[in-house]
Amino acid sequence: MVDPLETYPSGDTLTAVALDLPFDVVVWDDPVTLMVVVTRILMKVFGYQKTKAHRLMMTVHQEGRAVVWTGELNKAEQFCVRLHAQGLLATVEPSA
Amino acid sequence: MSEVFTRRGDDIIVDLNQQIRKFLHGLAEAILLGTRDGTHPFAHRLTQPITVTKDEDDPFLVLARHDVIATSAQVLEATAWSTTLRLDEAESWFETLQVGSQVLAGSFHVAIESDLDRLDPDDRERLRIIQGLLGLLVEVLDEPEVTDED
Numbered sequence: 001m002v003d004p005l006e007t008y009p010s011g012d013t014l015t016a017v018a019l020d021l022p023f024d025v026v027v028w029d030d031p032v033t034l035m036v037v038v039t040r041i042l043m044k045v046f047g048y049q050k051t052k053a054h055r056l057m058m059t060v061h062q063e064g065r066a067v068v069w070t071g072e073l074n075k076a077e078q079f080c081v082r083l084h085a086q087g088l089l090a091t092v093e094p095s096a
Numbered sequence: 097m098s099e100v101f102t103r104r105g106d107d108i109i110v111d112l113n114q115q116i117r118k119f120l121h122g123l124a125e126a127i128l129l130g131t132r133d134g135t136h137p138f139a140h141r142l143t144q145p146i147t148v149t150k151d152e153d154d155p156f157l158v159l160a161r162h163d164v165i166a167t168s169a170q171v172l173e174a175t176a177w178s179t180t181l182r183l184d185e186a187e188s189w190f191e192t193l194q195v196g197s198q199v200l201a202g203s204f205h206v207a208i209e210s211d212l213d214r215l216d217p218d219d220r221e222r223l224r225i226i227q228g229l230l231g232l233l234v235e236v237l238d239e240p241e242v243t244d245e246d
Binding site: 031034036085086087 | 191194197201223227230231234237
């Protein structure tokens with residue numbers, strides 16, 4: 001298992017990374033959450049129109065994951081927390 | 097249209113039997129119990145940094161923050177017996193049911209070693225009930241408001 005503290009061994013390193021790189025919010029597929037629920041959560045958390053939210057949901061469903069938002073780390077983490085609160089599996093990772 | 101949840105302007109009328117309501121109340125209660133203790137494994141995960149890298153075995157080190165989950169669960173616990181919900185209360189039902197579905201599917205871990213004995217991981221029957229309610233709730237939360245004049 002990857003230890004995130006090894007990935008970012010110190011707060012300073014994380015801050016430095018955060019200042020320079022955009023980060024992706026990634027939603028992962030899970031076998032439990034209904035498709036309509038994923039779509040609604042994406043609309044609610046990000047304010048997306050239904051068409052865009054549905055398209056992202058289908059990407060999650062078909063490819064196992066989807067980048068649903070990209071931007072600064074602090075905001076990405078806030079979005080991630082909100083997705084967690086809605087019961088979705090989500091992570092934040094440096095943008096490719 | 098759902099007959100379990102009916103939209104009336106800014107309210108949602110709830111038509112559920114007592115057995116289901118008791119289950120929902122217990123679900124909210126158990127989530128609250130399971131997330132209030134910061135030393136519990138479920139909450140312990142919350143102490144991990146959110147930023148993680150993908151790992152084949154366990155890519156999801158962080159599942160949910162207990163404080164934000166607790167807010168919605170408290171609303172469901174308080175309104176489980178209500179026949180009318182405000183929209184914000186219905187949103188809390190939506191959030192707690194969604195989290196509850198993860199609990200019952202074994203994806204989330206909350207304390208189940210309580211005398212409540214209401215939550216069992218991998219409880220497929222109750223999971224189907226929750227998923228059914230979620231699907232119906234989405235319909236009324238997203239539908240345009242219907243007033244008596246309409």
